[in-house]
Amino acid sequence: MSALVVAVDCSTTAAKAVVVEADGTVVGQAAHPIATATPHPAWHEQDPGEWWTATRAAIAGAVAASGRAADVAAVCLTHQRETFVCTDDAGNPLRPAILWLDGRAHAEIAELGSTQVHALSGKPPDTTPAIYKLAWLARHEPDVLARAARVGDVHAVLAHRLTGRWATATQSADTLGLFDLRRLDWSPELLALAGVRAEQLPALVPAGEEIAPLLPDVAADLGLPGPVPLVAGIGDGQAAGLALGATRPGIAYLNLGTSMVMGVQSPQYATDDAFRTLAGVPTGEYTLETVLNAAAYLATWTRERFGGGRTTVADMEAAAAQVAPGAEGLLVLPYWNAAQTPYWDPLARGAVVGWHGRHTPAHLYRAVLEGVAFELRLHLERLEAATGRPVEHLRAVGGGARSELWVRIVADVVQRPVRVCSAGEVSAAGAALLGHAFLTGGDPTAVGEPPGSEVAPDPAAGDAYARLAGVHRRLYPQLRDVFADLSALA
Secondary structure (H helix, E strand, O other), X not given: OOOEEEEEEXXXXXXXXXXXOOOOOXXXXXXXXXXXXXXXXXXXXXXXXXXXXXXXXXXXXXXXXXXXXXXXXXXXXXXXXXXXXXXXXXXOEOXXXXXXXXXXXXXXXXXXXXXXXXXXXXXXXXXOOHHHHHHHHXXXXXXXXXHOOEEEEHHHHHHHHHHOOOEEEHHHXXXXXXXXXXXXXXXXXXXXXXXXXXXXXXXXXXXXXXXXXXXXXXXXXXXXXXXXXXXXXXXXXXXXXXXXXXXXXXXXXXXXXXXXXXXXXXXXXXXXXXXXXXXXXXXXXXXXXXXXXXXXXXXXXXXXXXXXXXXXXXXXXXHHHOOOOOHHHOEEEOOEOEEOOOOOEOOOOOEEEOOOOOOOHHHHHHHHHHHHHHHHHHHHHHHHHHHOOOOOEEXXXXXXXXXXXXXXHHHHHHOOOEEXXXXXXXXXXXXXXXXXXXXXXXXXXXXXXXXXXXXOOOHHHHHHHHHHHHHHOOHXXXXXXXXXXXXXXX
16 A cells, blocks of 8 residues: 555644545544633633644544554644744743734834844734744743743644654744745844744754654554654645645635635745745745735624624525625725734724615625625735736635635636635645655645636626725725724723
């Protein structure tokens, strides 16, 4: 039988493990949830011990389900990005891990964010990079950083538990915002800004290379019979792009999940407010991503609070589908979790504009879906203008991609075909490609068109949406100062 790879996606909500053949066939899978705490408004934290217990349970369950433990030849990781933890020398956390969507560091973003930080790290000043939350720790919990023997991302924590080596993937660590991204190494200037010492950080291993073999007792606990190498992985967004074939020109991956993330491949390093820049695969190339931190999150929030008795997704979507495009003049600015691409404003907030007496919860729900799509249109326009390279096709995954209505709205608003590839664990599939390429010496980017269904844009709806998009893009510039004033009052 052919060699198998165990690919793990330790995401924000769960650890998911799949056992994968070289041709992508999944022969076993399992998942285990991870809880998030919000001890204060805008704070989002996790117990990093759960990353390991969930990952261990998922791997053991997937290996057992496969019935082919003896064929497992490698393990590879992908994970939630920008999240970090401070630990002692034994790996015990000194405080809960701070997540990528945590918004506590707006003062540090305003003070420390600069064009120089952006040029070095590839990351515009924003809530997601860990650098600003590390600076927050240095100011508000200085003893934590002072006592920490280690500061690392999810990949580093799991690699240490699996192999005993304090190491992470180059293409995972860069999302912390502490990298000189041209050199693909830690930046002394950025470490000083964050209050982090170089000796606290994990060793760096390029994606697709071996970190170390699994510890014998760990391998046995996971149901694996012998020494198995841990292959350095990549962040979950880049991993999804790899699996979807978005390393080729003209193709973008679109994750319509809790957040909306779109990414394309770039052969050279570039920075612009139109995107954030990440280390890509192969090493030396880059991923350019656009971000909105409230997509399916906002759809769920709207449904739960304003569903008008229609509590299921199907009921709300059926009602919203009866509303004409444009929701009778109702527009939503979907900045419930601040503004990312292209404004990068941590003080921005959501807004609903155009209410009148005919509007219903169904109008609001449709306006939310359209508001996210209008943001994607803005992202595409700014990305194409900055890079000079067209995006011709979107490949969509995530919970929102399972909504026929939402995908139809997206295709019509951006006037591009959308291929829905929402079946299976796509980020884990990208990690599996890296694992199999390690075993065979092959090219992990040599991916065919993923299975899925194609949604073509409707030109007539596109004309109507184009007029609305022109109004929608005026909302934030006209409300920017209002948001700042509201933040000061709060």
